[in-house]
Amino acid sequence: MITVPRHATTYSLFVPDEEAAREGARALTGRGHALVRVAPDPTTDSGWRIDSLDEGPYPDDDEHWWTAAENRAVTVLAERLGGRLSRSMALTETARRFFPGEELVCDRSADDVRELRVGVLSREPARTPAPAIVHGLGAEEPSGAPSGEPIVLDGLDDVDWSSLTGAYGPAGEVPDILRGLAANDEGWEEAVEEYFSTVVHQDTCYDCTPETIGFLVQLVRAPQLFPAYRLHLLIHLAYIATIDPVPATGEPDSDEAAACQAVLDRLPGLLALWPDAPAAVRAWLIVLAAVRPGAAPRPEFHEFRGRLDGPSPALDLALALISGDDGAVRDLTRAAAAWDEEVSAKLEEPFPHRTRDLKVLFHLALAELAPR
Structure with a gap:
């Protein structure tokens, strides 16, 4: 059913x-x-500027899908013209x-x-x-014991935090943020918010x-950490490891690449959780293992997947990345x-293939495997 979207895109x-x-104006027209x-x-x-307004209609009421399709088409046009693109969305009257x-x-x-x-979008x-x-x-899962x-x-006090920087300047408050996480109490969410702000x-x-990565891994491996907190930390580590995975980006000196490498360096310690880990933790360990270039396939990963009922796009992609099966990775993405x-x-x-694939992996894992 042809539908006019609620929001127009400029x-x-x-x-x-x-x-x-x-040329661009003719194409958008x-x-x-x-x-x-x-x-x-x-x-x-x-330089010149082209402004255009897409207010539909769309072939059906799946507004997000058709908006994304148009975004891709206009992005390709901007690249072909040697330009750059920005966009905004608003109610049609406002736009x-x-x-x-x-x-x-x-x-x-x-x-x-x-x-x-x-007609254009129906193609x-x-x-x-x-x-x-x-x-x-x-x-x-309930936290329980x-x-x-x-x-x-x-080793927290052995780091010269004052010589390092965070989002707002010197990183002197970072050890207190980590202590907030280590308190393992009702202040956990606030400490996580501070971590992902600073x-x-x-x-x-x-x-x-x-x-900070080594201290996050200490927390993950601590037996007394609440299970829900452990799972959330593994998700956060997977996110950090896929911001700028190395060596795929070719920028090994970036802080993002260094953080990713710090996660990979401690992957053996994380995988040591496997024997006693619940299923949700095991799933995220497989996701983390996929970030390491040339990671050796582990039979227990495939055995775990084989025992799961139904589809698992995230784990199937993780296993294809671990095994280096480029054809399967392409088909799954x-x-x-x-x-x-x-x-x-x-x-x-505009990233290397492996970087894009890992970002897709984290997105799929978050949608499929993150606690709700």
Whole structure:
């Protein structure tokens, strides 16, 4: 059923010159964007800017899917024109009210572009049904025992934290954040929020970040840590390890790469949890193992997967990465892209293949295996 989306998308393409701007405007007009304008970019000497408004309609009511499909198409256009892209979303009335003026190439209503817009998007595949996950690994497990006693972090005072930096300057408060985690009490969530504000912030690491990884691993391995906290820490470690996995990015000196390497260096200690670990922890250990380049396949990983009922896109991708089966990795990521628009977006990012695959892995693992 053809549907007008609730939110319109405004695209701004910054291109090298007027010729590129005119070409891009024609392409966006041909895709059924309702408003398209071109103008010199006042921030450059010779650059131009294209603004366009996509307000639908879409082939059906799956607004997120079709918006993502259009994002991919406009991103490809911007790259072809040698430009860059920004976008914003708003209610249609708001987007029209604040749409830039100057030279309008076209000014149409959603009704005017209905046939053209639906025809263009209908050339894209619709979302396929997502696999039904029945294994239950994402179910929240009760914490129960152990006692919740505080954990002593060995070597915490041996680090010269004042010489390191975090998101807001010197990292002098980082040991207190780690002690907050080690308290193993009701203040856990607050300490986690402080960690992901100061030590890791919006996919950015700092020179203090790698120094904290060993202490996070101490917490994970501490027998008295609440089970729910252990699982959450493993998820956080998987996230850190996939921000800038090395050596795939070719930037081994970045703080993000150093933090990833710090996780990988301690992977044997994490995998030592396997024999006594519950199923949810084992699943995240497999995800973490997939981050290491050339990791040796472990029969127990495949045995674990074999005992699970139903589909597991995350674990299947992790096992394919561990085994180095590039064909299976390609097939699994493409299959996921057919039902998850975020996977499609990640596969289009300008990263090396392995980096993209690991980011897809973490995204799928978070959706499938994180406690809910």
